[in-house]
Amino acid sequence: MGRLAFRLARTLRNLLAECVVLALLLAVAVLLPRGSAIEGQASVIDGDSLRIGEHEIRLLGLDAPEYRQTCRAQGADWPCGRQARDALRAMTQMRELSCIAEGYDRYGRTLAYCRSGEDDINAMLVRQGWAVASGDFEPEEVAATREKVGIWRGExxxxxxxxxxRRRFGWLSALDWPWTFKWPWQGE
Incomplete structure (x- = not known):
């Protein structure tokens, strides 16, 4: 009977924790309506995420390399995820941002388009080649691809x-086997 009571208590505790998280997300949704502005100086988290005050913001319409992601150019790997983060940091450093909230992602981050004065930060990241377009900014991606800037300078x-x-240029850490494999006679 002791184990059953322990399991029941653990289940109730987990349910309570989930309810608290849901209540907090709902409270944030009510307090920060869609289309509201978040303004201030930002601290950069990675190539497509930043923080302004209490708000963790995920930039909309783009997808930047993960912080630890590497890319390949001229036969060598380079830390494109870190460089994407550094590019966003350079764009936002010592500048006031104004971000328009459009909703929330599954992690509770605010989804937003951000500007600094006349500069559209989201579009600049894609145009400079530090992110791929994801629903928006296709003309900027085409220009970055054509000019081979940022991540577009290689693979x-x-x-x-x-x-x-699904890493094409790295190794699957769990399997320690290349994701794509070619026999020696298949060539490049």
């Missing part, structure tokens, strides 16, 4: 593929 995994473990 890279799409950030969504990298997150999912």
């Amino acid at each position: 890279f995994d799409l950030p969504r593929d990298h997150r999912a473990g």
Whole structure:
């Protein structure tokens, strides 16, 4: 009977924790209506996320390489995820941002388009080649691709593929086997 009571208590505790998280997300949704502005100086988290005050913001319409992601150019790997973060940091450093909230992602981050004066930060990241377009900014991506800037100067995994473990240029850590394999006689 003791184990059953312990399991029941653990289940109730987990249910209570989930309810608290849901209540907090709902409270944030009510307190920060869609289309509201978040303004201030930002601290950069990674290539497509930043924080302004209490708000963790995920930039909409783009997808930047993950912080630890590497890309390949001229036969060598380079830390494109870190460089994407550094590019966003350079764009926002010592500048006031105004971000328009459009909703929330599954992690509770605010989804937003951000500007600094006349500069559209989201579009600039894609235009300078530090992110791929994801629903918006296709003309900027075409220009970055054509000019071979940022991640477009070589080969890279799409950030969504990298997150999912479908890494073409790296190794699957769990299996220690290349994701794509070619026999020696298949050539490049």
